[in-house]
Amino acid sequence: MTVDMSNILCTKSHEYLVEKDDILTIGITDFAVEQLGDIVFVELPEVGAAFEKGEVFGTIESVKAASELYLPVSGKIVEINENTQLKPEIINEDCFGEGWLVKVAEYNSEDYIEAMHYDQYKDFLELEEEEEE
């Protein structure tokens, strides 16, 4: 699947969102994937569950460690990516495409007003790295 990167918005905590027809598709960014390493298990919420912005909605297990997933908006889960349950490695291979995690409805777009376009996000990552060094 080819992804139009111009529609992707990324958060400072390394989730991404794509809005289409009042549904948000949410996943983790390529940077997050690289940090996690080989993903072996993904725990996702039940369809219908509601979350507040910043709440833990699931967990990603990599060979290295368990990492919690934070929802960047308040809203209701309307679909989860079942393919990640049998083939979690698709997140490593194609995080912006086949490796999406959940779809959310009933959200408020002001919740992610600070999210960045992908090229801005890349600049943000570079700045972060410089600060670290």
Add this chain to the structure above:
Amino acid sequence: MKDQDKKTPLYQEHKALHAKMLSFAGWQMPLQYTSVKEEHLTVRNKAGIFDVSHMGQFFIYGKEALLFLQKLVPQDLTLLEEGKAVYSMLVNEQGGIIDDLIIYRLPDQNKTFKFLLIVNASRIENDLNRLLNKKNNYDLIIDNESDKLSMIALQGPRSSEILEALGLIQENQPGKFKVKDINLLNMDIIIARTGYTGEDGFELIVKNENAVKLWKKLLEKGENFGLKPIGYAARDTLRLEASLLLYGQDMDEKTTPVEASLNWTISKNKKENFSGKDIIFNQLLNKNINKKLIGFKMLDQSVPRHDYEIYIENQTAGHVTSGGFSPCGNIGVGLGYIDTQKPFTEGTKIDIMIRGKFHPAEIIKRPFYSKN
């Protein structure tokens, strides 16, 4: 990064290889160079090198060195021939494990005794205190060379060929659990066929000033064999698959070798007294213990981790001490302690509490991976 962390002589090499570093037992060590899974499988299928220079090396030599060490470990060291190595542990008066270590009896021309103890980095001080406290009037010298020596582990099925490419022909390589003094590429090296991965392999000890040269030569000559540098994340998954215990996690001073399911490290016919002997032998012969280390695998795709709780039939039954994902088995595996009031035989169904939910698992035979 912690500023007070020590750096091994290979630190700059790790940086040049773009390793992610981690703070481990007071040292800056490489966590991973590329990917944990890839590094793990490289060691299983080809070969890898590890910087293990943080580990401690004590030399103990003198006429009474054997007599002295006999008092401190459950293993009968009179059976340890020159040029051989044995996995053992320093135990306290209650039989608790002060450290696990490998004792090497080095070849010695003076026909006295010369032992090398390789110990965990985090336990160097405790171990040294223990040795010095017990030294009394024994005629021997304890020499802590930890800060002067570096150690590189070469592990994986192609290790022996790589050493041959370096100029050490196979017939001059030590056999399994044996140790030798050699000179290779103008460096004095103590070489042992031991490791912490469950694979064939070697551990090479050199003076700090030779560490970079040896590391680079290994990488250069090993390239044709698929050799890669391996970080601590893969070291942990490798040792877990091989069911090798990690000190401080799977055992400590409050755990005896019998509780840690290390019965095979106890010499049942050992006549000499040693610390904690009565307690250890009582536990061994009468199976008189309250907890026991077991191995388990998950029956779903979840991954067990350190400190998760173990349940049997909805009742708490123990806890996980080491857990992770097994890249070879493609399943979560772990080590943990079970209350011996509960069943703990192979095949017993257990549950691991992961983020508030039970996940099914089963006690299985260890190791989880064996190269045969």
